[in-house]
Amino acid sequence: MRVEKASSTKIKNTKQRELILNELRKLMSHPTAEELYKIVVKKNPKIGLCTIYRNLETFYKQGLVGKICTKPVRYDGDMSKHSHIRCTSCGKIGDIFFNVPINPVEIQKLGYKLQGYKIEITGLCSSCIKKQKREE
Amino acid sequence: MRVEKASSTKIKNTKQRELILNELRKLMSHPTAEELYKIVVKKNPKIGLCTIYRNLETFYKQGLVGKICTKPVRYDGDMSKHSHIRCTSCGKIGDIFFNVPINPVEIQKLGYKLQGYKIEITGLCSSCIKKQKREE
């Protein structure tokens, strides 16, 4: 018995999709769906919040945007190879442009096939370091 | 982001707390609060699910257990230094006992004070690799 092949659904290019991706790519920040919605809705007042949710997830699955699994989830229009640091004091997400290589062979030895990895770093951002010093 | 007040509250040792921590430490797995509840409730049928949630989070903040920020969140009674790999096919979480060092100085150069980091690896577990091959 033949098992149904993994979905071959054709993705359609809608105005909403284009707008959402463009606006996300313009940003240097890592917005939540809600935050991006507030920007996008100014250019298309008819757009629905769930369309933002839906498309961000689609973009992520297509490898078009990055996803940061905070709560709420944040997305990243910058696909260059980098990591993120979350400030434990103010919650801000910053970019960390340096690389920690993981060797696929090491993972293979442990019985797994490596597909991807993310490094989630926590720390204090510069302004929170200053704030902390002032309070001392 | 909520700024944590320098709490001076004394933590009391309750039977529930001890039971939850002991049962978690017995496991080799990475249970959710709900999964651990199902185990714990057999030994204390009066215990409430929210007590599991509350204490797991307390243990995490005390550095007694590890936390894996999947959805739902998973906890780890094993505090030895290791990373986790999530199988993208079956969702299982496996332990990866090798180390990827991050240099605090590198982070400092970028204006941050490093506090911690986690590496979240994704891939295929051995049984899902086999399953995939069989289907070819």
Place this chain on the structure above:
DNA sequence: AGATAAATGAAAATGATTCTCATTATCATT
């Protein structure tokens, strides 16, 4: 244009987690 298949938007549902609050347990002091 007409067919068909996917995307949208509004509203409702979901579900993991957190909150509230009355009650109970723990612990340091008498």
Place this chain on the structure above:
DNA sequence: AATGATAATGAGAATCATTTTCATTTATCT
């Protein structure tokens, strides 16, 4: 052991980010 102070518990309600449902609209193919 009794007391008092305070933290923890348990039940249920609330929260809220995200997902689902479904009627309608839109994009794309022939």
